[in-house]
Structures are given as C-alpha cells and as structure tokens.
Amino acid sequence: DQQVKQNSPSLSVQEGRISILNCDYTNSMFDYFLWYKKYPAEGPTFLISISSIKDKNEDGRFTVFLNKSAKHLSLHIVPSQPGDSAVYFCAASASMNYGGSQGNLIFGKGTKLSVKP
Amino acid sequence: ETGVTQTPRHLVMGMTNKKSLKCEQHLGHNAMYWYKQSAKKPLELMFVYSLEERVENNSVPSRFSPECPNSSHLFLHLHTLQPEDSALYLCASSQERGAYNEQFFGPGTRLTVL
Secondary structure, eight states: OOSEEOOOSEEEEETTSOEEEEEEEOOTTOOEEEEEEEOTTSOOEEEEEEETTOSEEEETTEEEEEETTTTEEEEEESSOOGGGOEEEEEEEEOSSOOSSOTTOOEEOOOEEEEEEO | OOSEEEEOSEEEEOTTOEEEEEEEEOSOOSEEEEEEEOTTSOOEEEEEEETTEEEEEOSOOTTEEEEEEETTEEEEEEESOOGGGOEEEEEEEESSSSTTOOOEEOOOEEEEEO
C-alpha cells in the first residue's frame, strides 16, 4: 500500500496564479518531507524540504506547508511561471527505524504541473 | 562533469543480453542509490550503498546485480531481464545515508527489454 500519495496526476494553472500541489502520507513515523521537480529527460531535482518540527518552510516563490495531524503537506508556488511546468514528486522519510528503513525516501507518483502563459 | 552522471542514457537489450549501467557522482558523497521508475508508479528504491558497502537490497531480483567499487562509482549489472523490467533507472547520491540528507539524482537510463 502506498505510504505517500499524490492524488492529482495533473494540474493546470495560469501564469501568475498560485499553484497548489498536495501530498498525503500514512506513516506517522515520517518526520522529514521533500519536494522534487522533474523535467522530461532529466533526473528529479531537489526543490524544498520541511522537518516535522515546523509547519511551514519558504524559499522564494516556493512554500511548503505541513499539517501533521492531517498527515498532509502542500507545495505552493506563487506566482507560477511557465518554466515551473514539470512533474513534482513528494517524498517522505523517517529518522528512526520503523520497520521500513531509516532514512529511505518514499516517493509519491507525482503531479504534472502545466503553467499556461 | 558536475553532479551525478549516468551512462548510457538509453539502452535496448534482449532478454538474454548482459549489460551494465554506470553512475558517477562528483559531489564527494558517501551514499549512493539505485531507483527504478516504471510508468505510473512511484520511484522504487532498489539498492543503497553507504561508504561502498551495500546496506540495503529492497527485495530486488537477482537478475539485477549492483557493484560499488568506490564512493564515486556505482554500477548496475543486468542479465536475463524480462520485458517488465523496462523502466527508467535512476542513480542518486547523498552526503550520508539518513533522513535529513538531500539526495541528488542523475538523469537516468531509459531501459527497454525486448
């Protein structure tokens, strides 16, 4: 069963507007969360992360919000630009051994974002 | 070269062939990883190496055989693969193995098994 879920396979937004990508997780042992961006024919590149001791982390146009009680995180991109069009992967890991493996990244299936000019 | 490189970028092989995928990282990292990405599936961790020692084999069939001769190089040896093994194979590295270590990915090898 998937421990990290991105339920929206795709998202389309207008340039200049906000993009919100969502991610849910099931394992309460996860305490570190990351977002990766992937362009076609390239490997995923790290975008932003958040530790479970925080509920928000901001880096320029990108903000990640974490709601631990709901086991939900979201990535906000404001303002969205056409160059942001890519597949976005949510990933989670646990710093303690939980029966899965400590430190391993568990990925969601990804959400394809299209930003239209 | 910078970052994580992978060769070849594309590979087509028959089920009886033997081939190898190569990964090289130029970041001075101590941990390296192989992932498999199949269509419409999440990235699946295959193997983890830390300081050249294999620390995890994620129930991968023996037709996939990893090798880590030093901390900068990682290989994935392939033999008698099946068509369902066709996928994108990604290599990654991180400073150390562990939850707070960001992983850097290579561009991947697109493998097709006929």
